[in-house]
Amino acid sequence: MSSDTIVAIATANGVGSISIVRLSGNKALEIAQKITKKKSIKARFAHLCKLYNSDDDIVDEAVIIYFKAPFSYSGEDVIEFQCHGGEIVASLIIEESVKLGARLARAGEFTKRAFLNGKIDLSKAEAIASLIDAKSKSSALALAKHLKGDLKDFVDDAREIFLNIISYVEVSIDYAEEDLPESVFEDIETKLKSLKEKLTLLLESSKRREGLFSGFKVSIIGKPNVGKSSILNRLLNFERAIVSDIAGTTRDTIEESIKIGSHLIKIVDTAGIRENSSDSIEQIGIERSIKSVEDSEIVIAIFDLSREFDEEDRKILNLIKEHRDAKDIIVLFNKSDLKEQFDTSLIQEFLTIKTDKSDIKDLAIKLESILNRYDIATDEIVLTSKRQIESVSKTLIAIDDSFKSLYSNELEIFSFELSNAISYISEITKPIDYSEILDKMFSNFCLGK
Secondary structure, eight states: OOSSOEEEEOSOSSOOSEEEEEEESTTHHHHHHHHHTOSOOOBTOOEEEEEEOTTSOEEEEEEEEEEOTTSSSSSSOEEEEEEESSHHHHHHHHHHHHHTTOEEOOTTHHHHHHHHTTSSOHHHHHHHHHHHTOOBHHHHHHHHHHHHTHHHHHHHHHHHHHHHHHHHHHHHHHOTTSOOOTTHHHHHHHHHHHHHHHHHHHHHHHHHTHHHHHOOEEEEEOSTTSSHHHHHHHHHTSOOSOOOSSTTOOOSOEEEEEEETTEEEEEEEOOOOOSOOSOHHHHHHHHHHHHHHHHOSEEEEEEETTSOOOHHHHHHHHHHHHHTTTSEEEEEEEOTTSOOOSOGGGGTTSOEEEOOSSOOHHHHHHHHHHHHTTOOOTTOOOOOSHHHHHHHHHHHHHHHHHHHHHHTTOHHHHHHHHHHHHHHHHTTTSOOOHHHHHHHHHHTSOTTO
């Protein structure tokens, strides 16, 4: 355990009915007793107490709960002050706690201590941080599965397979005189291939769903004055973007968050894209629009039904054709309430939607249907951070390298590559302890050996 005691507000900033101030560390109970003037505070019992400052003034009347180590979130003695909401009362409690020997906690320090004290692994720590900022119901449920330990169990199973394989190989290297079953190396190949298949499926599935956890980005593109800002305003249901008949009014990307179904997405209104612009500022906006398309999972390409297809429309068409294999494309024909002059057959390869000034219901439905495709099945495990994805990617590379050594009968190198694989997969939850390999190796020996 850490020798110092930390304190911080555990609830969001702003006015509310209750604020929670949390103390964690060796002096947490002592500090709480001085603030409450109580000689004893029973563990896991809600105490209604008056809180005092160093001048014996009453600061608040609050509920105090003591979580005795190791049965607390951080694994240390923890005190929670459930005081009246607002920043002032909570700040006064923190001020008194610091006077009595605590220090202000650094960002994430309570969870860091929970990890260091063995209360959680790295996958659970990441899930806690991500769950606070979950972008959809599906992502929240997936992160809750990590809190339950499903990803940890998956990683532990993979580690166990690697350890079993290494134990056989190390024994065959160091104790060649011992008889080993002829099927050992066939079993090794079978187990490795099966594990590689599971890890590959996990990686591919997780990469497709990165937007669930970081937030899906939707870009609205089109030539100038096609109605992009109007569409954004109607989706948001307020006038966020300036709407004008003057082409080039939107010169930079405008980003807003909006909830579609159970998903919170970031929707981006981009500057109108056209072939040539003499305005240097507008040109920068066009470049940012193209970059926004590259960064988005979903692209809404808008065409004006009331105007004939032109070279600026062709530029938009070529742009979405370039990205159609990597992104979901929605083609929206705007201004359907006006006389139609656009040749829609030029874009017949895309699924299209028609809209007018009053109705974008079909667009919202289409967006929701696309987002729902990324939802996670109840029994499915996914990687929820770039760090986890990188760990599995490195594990798969190590497995591929190990196959080369196995087939060439270079067992020492094979064992080395599998040790790397264990290290990489273990980065998801906790670093590998080399004694695990030794224990697994020698547990297979007969008694007396």
